[in-house]
Amino acid sequence: MTLxxxxxxxxxxxEGEASGYDIKKQFEQVFSYFYVASFGxxxxxxxxxxxxxxxxxxxxxxxxxxxxxxxxxxDAGRERLIKALQSTPPRHRIRSEFYALLHFAxxxxxxxxxxxxxxxxxxxxxxxxxxxxxxxxxxxxxxPLEPAQRFEIGLALHTLRAHRxxxxxNARALLREARAQAETATSADIQxxxxxx
Amino acid sequence: MTLxxxxxxxxxxxEGEASGYDIKKQFEQVFSYFYVASFGxxxxxxxxxxxxxxxxxxxxxxxxxxxxxxxxxxDAGRERLIKALQSTPPRHRIRSEFYALLHFAxxxxxxxxxxxxxxxxxxxxxxxxxxxxxxxxxxxxxxPLEPAQRFEIGLALHTLRAHRxxxxxNARALLREARAQAETATSADIQxxxxxx
DNA sequence: GACAACATGTAATAGGTTACATGATTTA
DNA sequence: TAAATCATGTAACCTATTACATGTTGTC
Numbered sequence: 001m002t003l004x005x006x007x008x009x010x011x012x013x014x015e016g017e018a019s020g021y022d023i024k025k026q027f028e029q030v031f032s033y034f035y036v037a038s039f040g041x042x043x044x045x046x047x048x049x050x051x052x053x054x055x056x057x058x059x060x061x062x063x064x065x066x067x068x069x070x071x072x073x074x075d076a077g078r079e080r081l082i083k084a085l086q087s088t089p090p091r092h093r094i095r096s097e098f099y100a101l102l103h104f105a106x107x108x109x110x111x112x113x114x115x116x117x118x119x120x121x122x123x124x125x126x127x128x129x130x131x132x133x134x135x136x137x138x139x140x141x142x143x144p145l146e147p148a149q150r151f152e153i154g155l156a157l158h159t160l161r162a163h164r165x166x167x168x169x170n171a172r173a174l175l176r177e178a179r180a181q182a183e184t185a186t187s188a189d190i191q192x193x194x195x196x197x
Numbered sequence: 198m199t200l201x202x203x204x205x206x207x208x209x210x211x212e213g214e215a216s217g218y219d220i221k222k223q224f225e226q227v228f229s230y231f232y233v234a235s236f237g238x239x240x241x242x243x244x245x246x247x248x249x250x251x252x253x254x255x256x257x258x259x260x261x262x263x264x265x266x267x268x269x270x271x272d273a274g275r276e277r278l279i280k281a282l283q284s285t286p287p288r289h290r291i292r293s294e295f296y297a298l299l300h301f302a303x304x305x306x307x308x309x310x311x312x313x314x315x316x317x318x319x320x321x322x323x324x325x326x327x328x329x330x331x332x333x334x335x336x337x338x339x340x341p342l343e344p345a346q347r348f349e350i351g352l353a354l355h356t357l358r359a360h361r362x363x364x365x366x367n368a369r370a371l372l373r374e375a376r377a378q379a380e381t382a383t384s385a386d387i388q389x390x391x392x393x394x
Numbered sequence: 395g396a397c398a399a400c401a402t403g404t405a406a407t408a409g410g411t412t413a414c415a416t417g418a419t420t421t422a
Numbered sequence: 423t424a425a426a427t428c429a430t431g432t433a434a435c436c437t438a439t440t441a442c443a444t445g446t447t448g449t450c
Contacts, residue, residue, distance in 0.1 A: 003294045004437075011301050021401055034296035041438050043403055064447060066401040085305055090295035090313045092320070097200045098287035099231035099353070104208050105345030108282055113345065116287045123289070147374040148302030148310065155363050156296070162359030166352050177344035201409070218429055238410055240431055261419060263429040 003088050005037045006045045010081040013055060013073040020046050021068065029134055033127050033156055046071055054080050110178045117171045124164040131156055200285050202234045203242040207278040210252060210270040217243050218265065226331055230324050230353055243268055251277050307375045314368045321361040328354055 012018060012026045020043050027037050046069075049055045054077030061067045073081075098120050105113045135153055138145050145153070209215060209223045217240050224234050243266075246252045251274030258264045270278075295317050302310045332350055335342050342350070 034293035096231040102349040106343040146303040152299040
């Protein structure tokens, strides 16, 4: 079994009522570094959960704002969530264009490789900042994080920083080697430089 | 654009001819920690690539073995690959049941949390060993890895070890806190212990 | 006047996975 | 004799993304 959007929605709803829009924000702010979901999967998920009686829906009209559908967890929903959490194996999959591109970097101009490394560092830094700002938000609101959530955030930050630091510490040497190899290579037959006539 | 199975197949074929079966092995042995693909996606990918003229196929019969279809990269295929590598943004997505489960660990018995951490450590160690054995294989065969490939492997190992070490260094404290919280909680209303009558 | 935030939803499409069908040979 | 390795392929299914449709209010 795999933890799908439906189950994660139940999870978000353990923290209180929410609309599909709210849940999307929660996904972005809290789960984004290990789970991505779009409206196109969240709205249908909520509809299904309501049909199964795992959530209840109440329509709310607001002044100067579109109506919203506010969902709340039912007892059945809570049970279902806990069963799912009990039986889901703790998988962790990576789908990385970055690693794949590195693997074939010898087919690319050195400039492009440098770009890849720079973009990756920027990306990781953005993720780190997002997680840190979430951390700060929870501190302010004094809605305390669970111990396992602090652990989770600590682990994510530690892992991301190690990843970034390795790139920063070894990028120079890699680019130097790559440049040396590019010069040695018999002109244009190995690398695509984009400069052949 | 996203780096799909078709493009990765072209990539594998830059290292020489291969059958679908060979390519699957390459995916498992070399890409497995950042890209997973099954036969159900590889075989159709090769058929399509052949139709597009990006690879050529030659049927080979072997004694005491089933026939195999050996694919080779064409010039068009090589060009297409390089264009894809040039234009693909270096994304890196994680889909982690492990992190998700940690996020809702307060809904689970401490024993289950311990299990999750243990399984994760075992998983990471398995991945590390796989990568190290691949590294060793390349050393033996004296088919030297490209600089960027050594970088890639170094980065993966460094990141995985940091991830594992954080878990190992902090698991005890987490479990202690979780146990303390479980005792404080007013009996069965927060946690599912599986022991209520 | 354009864009972002608020708010929900659907249809087409993408990009896989899983399970099944088939079958010989080698190894434990 | 059971299982693993070699070898290819398809059909059903799943899950989620992208793009679109619709409309208000507040901000630059």
